Amino acid sequence: MIGKWLDIGPVTQIEPGTARTLPVDGGEEIAVFRTMTGDCYALVNKCPHKQGPLSQGIVHGAVVTCPLHNWNISLKTGEALGDDKGCVPTIPLKVDAGRMFLLREAVMGHASGAKAA
Amino acid sequence: MNAPQNFDRGGRERLVVIGNGMAGCRAVEELLARDPEGFEITIFGAEPRVNYNRIMLSPVLAGEKQFEDIVINSAEWYADNGITLVSGDPVERIDRETQTVIAASGRSEPYDRLIVATGSDPFIIPVPGKDLPGVVTFRDLDDVEKMLAAADAGGPDGKAGRAVVIGGGLLGLEAAHGLSLRGMKVTVVHLMPTLMERQLDEAAGWLLKEELERRGQTILTGADTESILEADGHVAGIRLKDGREIPAELVVMAVGIRPSTTLAKLAGIEVERGIVVDDHMVTSDPAIMAVGECVQHRGTCYGLVAPLWDMCRSLADFLVNQPTGYAGSVTSTKLKVSGIDLFSAGDFSGSDGSEDIVMRDAARGVYKRVVVRDSRVIGAVLYGDTGDGSWYFDLLKKGEDISDIREALIFGQAFAMGGALADPNAAVAALSDDAEICGCNGVSKGQVVACIAGGAHSLDAVRSGCKASASCGSCTGLVESLLALTLGGDVKSGPKTMCKCTSFTHDDVRRLILEKELRAIPQVMQELHWTTPDGCASCRPALNYYLLCAWPGEYEDDQKSRFVNERLHANIQKDGTYSVVPRMWGGLTNPKELRAIADAAEKYGARTVKVTGGQRIDLFGIHKEDLPAIWADLNAAGMVSGHAYGKALRTVKTCVGSEWCRFGTQDSTGLGVKIEQATWGSWMPHKFKIAVSGCPRNCAEATIKDFGVICVDSGYELHVGGNGGIHLRGTDLLTKVETEEQAMEMCAAFIQFYREDAHYLERTASWIERVGIESVRLRLADPEEVRKLAARFRISQKYSQHDPWAERARGKRADLHAHIAQVRPLQMEPAQ
Ligand SMILES: Cc1cc2nc3c(=O)[nH]c(=O)nc-3n(C[C@H](O)[C@H](O)[C@H](O)COP(=O)(O)OP(=O)(O)OC[C@H]3O[C@@H](n4cnc5c(N)ncnc54)[C@H](O)[C@@H]3O)c2cc1C
Ligand code: SF4
Ligand code: FES
Numbered sequence A: 001m002i003g004k005w006l007d008i009g010p011v012t013q014i015e016p017g018t019a020r021t022l023p024v025d026g027g028e029e030i031a032v033f034r035t036m037t038g039d040c041y042a043l044v045n046k047c048p049h050k051q052g053p054l055s056q057g058i059v060h061g062a063v064v065t066c067p068l069h070n071w072n073i074s075l076k077t078g079e080a081l082g083d084d085k086g087c088v089p090t091i092p093l094k095v096d097a098g099r100m101f102l103l104r105e106a107v108m109g110h111a112s113g114a115k116a117a
Numbered sequence B: 001m002n003a004p005q006n007f008d009r010g011g012r013e014r015l016v017v018i019g020n021g022m023a024g025c026r027a028v029e030e031l032l033a034r035d036p037e038g039f040e041i042t043i044f045g046a047e048p049r050v051n052y053n054r055i056m057l058s059p060v061l062a063g064e065k066q067f068e069d070i071v072i073n074s075a076e077w078y079a080d081n082g083i084t085l086v087s088g089d090p091v092e093r094i095d096r097e098t099q100t101v102i103a104a105s106g107r108s109e110p111y112d113r114l115i116v117a118t119g120s121d122p123f124i125i126p127v128p129g130k131d132l133p134g135v136v137t138f139r140d141l142d143d144v145e146k147m148l149a150a151a152d153a154g155g156p157d158g159k160a161g162r163a164v165v166i167g168g169g170l171l172g173l174e175a176a177h178g179l180s181l182r183g184m185k186v187t188v189v190h191l192m193p194t195l196m197e198r199q200l201d202e203a204a205g206w207l208l209k210e211e212l213e214r215r216g217q218t219i220l221t222g223a224d225t226e227s228i229l230e231a232d233g234h235v236a237g238i239r240l241k242d243g244r245e246i247p248a249e250l251v252v253m254a255v256g257i258r259p260s261t262t263l264a265k266l267a268g269i270e271v272e273r274g275i276v277v278d279d280h281m282v283t284s285d286p287a288i289m290a291v292g293e294c295v296q297h298r299g300t301c302y303g304l305v306a307p308l309w310d311m312c313r314s315l316a317d318f319l320v321n322q323p324t325g326y327a328g329s330v331t332s333t334k335l336k337v338s339g340i341d342l343f344s345a346g347d348f349s350g351s352d353g354s355e356d357i358v359m360r361d362a363a364r365g366v367y368k369r370v371v372v373r374d375s376r377v378i379g380a381v382l383y384g385d386t387g388d389g390s391w392y393f394d395l396l397k398k399g400e401d402i403s404d405i406r407e408a409l410i411f412g413q414a415f416a417m418g419g420a421l422a423d424p425n426a427a428v429a430a431l432s433d434d435a436e437i438c439g440c441n442g443v444s445k446g447q448v449v450a451c452i453a454g455g456a457h458s459l460d461a462v463r464s465g466c467k468a469s470a471s472c473g474s475c476t477g478l479v480e481s482l483l484a485l486t487l488g489g490d491v492k493s494g495p496k497t498m499c500k501c502t503s504f505t506h507d508d509v510r511r512l513i514l515e516k517e518l519r520a521i522p523q524v525m526q527e528l529h530w531t532t533p534d535g536c537a538s539c540r541p542a543l544n545y546y547l548l549c550a551w552p553g554e555y556e557d558d559q560k561s562r563f564v565n566e567r568l569h570a571n572i573q574k575d576g577t578y579s580v581v582p583r584m585w586g587g588l589t590n591p592k593e594l595r596a597i598a599d600a601a602e603k604y605g606a607r608t609v610k611v612t613g614g615q616r617i618d619l620f621g622i623h624k625e626d627l628p629a630i631w632a633d634l635n636a637a638g639m640v641s642g643h644a645y646g647k648a649l650r651t652v653k654t655c656v657g658s659e660w661c662r663f664g665t666q667d668s669t670g671l672g673v674k675i676e677q678a679t680w681g682s683w684m685p686h687k688f689k690i691a692v693s694g695c696p697r698n699c700a701e702a703t704i705k706d707f708g709v710i711c712v713d714s715g716y717e718l719h720v721g722g723n724g725g726i727h728l729r730g731t732d733l734l735t736k737v738e739t740e741e742q743a744m745e746m747c748a749a750f751i752q753f754y755r756e757d758a759h760y761l762e763r764t765a766s767w768i769e770r771v772g773i774e775s776v777r778l779r780l781a782d783p784e785e786v787r788k789l790a791a792r793f794r795i796s797q798k799y800s801q802h803d804p805w806a807e808r809a810r811g812k813r814a815d816l817h818a819h820i821a822q823v824r825p826l827q828m829e830p831a832q
Helices: A104-108 B022-034 B054-061 B075-080 B141-153 B170-181 B202-214 B262-266 B305-319 B389-398 B403-411 B424-429 B445-453 B459-466 B476-487 B506-515 B521-527 B539-550 B564-568 B591-603 B624-636 B668-679 B740-757 B764-771 B773-781 B783-800 B804-809
Strands: A005-010 A018-022 A030-034 A040-044 A058-060 A063-065 A072-074 A093-096 A099-103 B013-018 B039-045 B071-073 B084-087 B091-095 B100-103 B108-110 B113-116 B120-122 B135-137 B162-166 B185-189 B218-220 B225-231 B234-240 B245-247 B250-253 B257-259 B275-277 B288-290 B295-297 B332-334 B342-346 B354-361 B366-373 B376-383 B436-438 B578-580 B608-611 B617-622 B649-654 B688-693 B707-712 B715-720 B732-737
Touching: A005 A104, A030 A099, A040 A093, A058 B539, A099 A104, B013 B022, B013 B108, B022 B039, B022 B071, B022 B305, B054 B141, B054 B170, B075 B084, B091 B262, B135 B141, B141 B162, B141 B170, B141 B250, B162 B170, B162 B234, B162 B245, B170 B185, B170 B202, B170 B250, B202 B218, B202 B342, B202 B366, B202 B376, B202 B521, B234 B250, B275 B288, B288 B305, B332 B389, B342 B389, B354 B403, B354 B521, B366 B403, B376 B389, B424 B476, B436 B445, B436 B476, B445 B459, B445 B476, B459 B476, B506 B521, B506 B539, B521 B539, B578 B624, B591 B617, B591 B624, B617 B624, B624 B804, B649 B668, B668 B688, B668 B707, B668 B740, B688 B740, B707 B740, B715 B740, B732 B740, B732 B773, B740 B764, B740 B773, B740 B783, B764 B773, B773 B783
Parallel strands: B013 B039, B013 B113, B039 B084, B113 B288, B135 B250, B162 B185, B162 B250, B185 B218, B275 B295, B649 B688, B688 B707
Antiparallel strands: A005 A099, A018 A030, A030 A040, A058 A063, A063 A072, A093 A099, B091 B100, B100 B108, B120 B257, B225 B234, B234 B245, B332 B342, B342 B376, B354 B366, B366 B376, B578 B617, B608 B617, B707 B715, B715 B732
16 A cells, blocks of 8 residues: 555654655656644645745645745645636645655656646 | 354353453443343453553542542452453463464463454654663553652652653643642653644644743753663653753653554554454454554544544444444544643644634633634634533534534634524624723723714724723724624724734734733734734734844744745745845955855856846855855855845945045945944845945935935935835935944934834835834934934844854755655655
8 A cells, every 4th residue: 555655754854834845857846845733735846826836935724825926825725725826736645654655646647737727 | 244153152252352441341341231141251451450541640640530530440340240350461462273362471361252452552762761760651550650759759859850751742741740740840842843733733832832831841842852861770861952951850751652553463463553443343354353542444543532432332233243333533632731721623724615713812811713614613723711612523523514603603602502692793782881892901882882983983993092902902803893883884994904814903013012022923823813823924924023023032033934035045036946145245345255156156057147236246046955055155255145035134235435436525335344244134124225325426326225325525414215116216314424433323223213113024115104204303313212222223133143044054954955855767766
């Protein structure tokens, strides 16, 4: 079962309320987020607006505010919130025994990255 | 599924239970209730005692209960029900071939049905010294007795003993509470920034920490244990990874638990994190069942008792051939520390389509947060007043539609279910005229209504008219309801609030931070009744700045509330790379610096090198991973951060002045360098630019800067509030002074005035337009004020003039720059 999942290390590597990056050779860089309450999410690290690195935004609730033009992106669905329209792919993530796992096929599955709608 | 068959033992099956804990005995109780005659039962327990209520060990430690009070089943119960209890003799092996269990003493017992209920093992962090005497876990009565003995023994000098509890979760905090009631000096060391982070959000965690500290415990969050110290073969304290050492005679490890699965694994039963069971608690071996903390059901392991009641019911149902099936549990938590009311249930992390309803009553120390999605409660965190916990939990478990009571939900069951009272306005309308509305200022409903009738048609007008809601603001909602009731739809919206998370303006927040001595972001949010759990991208940076400005040297900067540029000390560019600008004092440089800049540009692949408008050199296209290295190189050549990225002092632009220019009246370059050395590193409401020109020809363009100096024959003209941005604004003349020292003093005073008064993200230009240049001139016309402001500025500079690049280059917060891991295509394994 673990074979489908890629172990990216202990949750404690990410301070709550922040994110870290995971480059993928031949794929899109992934941003791994941890909310203030300790929940983890992963998104392709590209804002649907103009590809801003979401990993560098301010995290509040389960939302990240893009550092380039302040779009608010949901960590759960990747959708832009409010009046903005667009969506960034999410990567299924699970935490088991304090370690984070990403769904292997999703990690490689995002050659095209974010799309604006 | 495999139904039990009858065996030829007078119709009685042999049932063996491993684990005399809460789940093992409960399963037996449930079974006896259904079929008292059907089984011949033997229970093995590792502990040398009868079955007791494990969760009550905390009150035993705290001295609120005795062991006798927490026994669930006495020796008579075992006897009366014909149960053989083998206590103090742990089972060591399950032989599935012969269907026998073998205990440590060698005793073997055959079974037809076996129940594994081995609970969990405390997790022990693998640090040096973990096996020293004096290091204990918190799981059973023996552990409690060890802790009590340590508390009684006291410290080596005859004073109260000292204890360190590693782990600030439910268990750790209960241990810490008990030990401090037993007279020990307790330090809790917690890895995460928030206590009980799995049950609590930041706000509730902060309240809890405050309360525990008030009770004399020391709480260290973000603290990682490196090793356990030893003296004379006994524990002597711990050392943290940051080098701090905390002396102690007792160390309690309460960092978590792990399902106890060794026996099951040895026997070849399927185990993942826990022993895998189906909905009838049957393991991969049809004759063996498992219940309690040792199991994994539908992917989940539980660490609380409520689920095991449900598990035991379905196990018993199955054993008597009336299978019902267990479908998993939603759990809730309460902390058993006397005087602290804390409740948490479900998903409180907030998510899409989910809404947070937050209520903060600072006066009563109450924080409540209910998370609602699709008109259903999905989570709740309550602190201070948990009376409605069970009601929210009930709504949550039943998934009840709450649209009808949504408005009043947060006020609790009595209020929400009060029919007509469900409309908060109606509730306020029902209040009598002399009911108190504002507790801080003692204003009654009648007075507020009279004030509104007298022409105060906005919240702010009411605040200045009769003082209601002008202090802590907790009655703001009530006042708004009164406005709505009295004026119908006619309420004028007040001044702009800071952001959607609060009803306070920037000015209110700044004033209240000082008045109420608020010293941390969660504290501000609690005291000022923030309506979101952890703010948003606009209030977090503002609060961080306001606190930093209010409490220099004391407030600990919150990196996660900073915009990326300030977090990474470089400017993010449109392609996600960064630009790096070293400081060049007054715009001066030299060959050595230029060489170092050129080398760095080459080495780190800067794609563009540009001279900035502020007379510095900007290197573009640097990757965030390379930032610490390029800074180290620039530091080595004597250069520090230019803060070209910050809401901070950026540059001091100069012209060449009297040293070279034929028009120059004073040494404008020299003064620029002095001013920059005095002001660099200071955080501001917005970016701040200074320029010094040597004569009125003004080659340094000082009249479009936040602070500009024009040197003239008789001294220095000081100009303020200029801006070359979207809205071009020339400066206003502030004053004229005679000496360099006076110019510098006035500069410091003006900056501090701006720092203390402006709203976050307000340039001096818009600030001055808002408050009026006259008021700025007036304040700075008073020499005593100037002296005080400048002195405050210098104090805060003592704490802010550290090169942020140097610390990062030395490796501080490397996590901000490094990738968490890397995925390579072939093996698809992350590299650390
Ligand atoms: C101090 C403390 C406070 C707690 N507070 C709360 C609370 O407030 N609320 C809450 O819901 N939960 C609380 N819990 C958790 C709760 O106690 C557990 O969820 C519950 O006890 C689990 O029951 P169990 O039967 O699975 O495990 P246990 O009660 O641990 O029983 C397992 C038993 O199996 C025995 N055993 C293990 N291996 C063997 C073997 N090989 N042979 C024979 N016997 C063996 C053990 O000695 C133990 O007695 C608390 C726990 C502790 C320690
Ligand atoms: S501002 Fe005056 S002193 Fe400075 S360079 Fe220009 S002309 Fe010379
Ligand atoms: S790129 Fe994210 S908001 Fe513009």
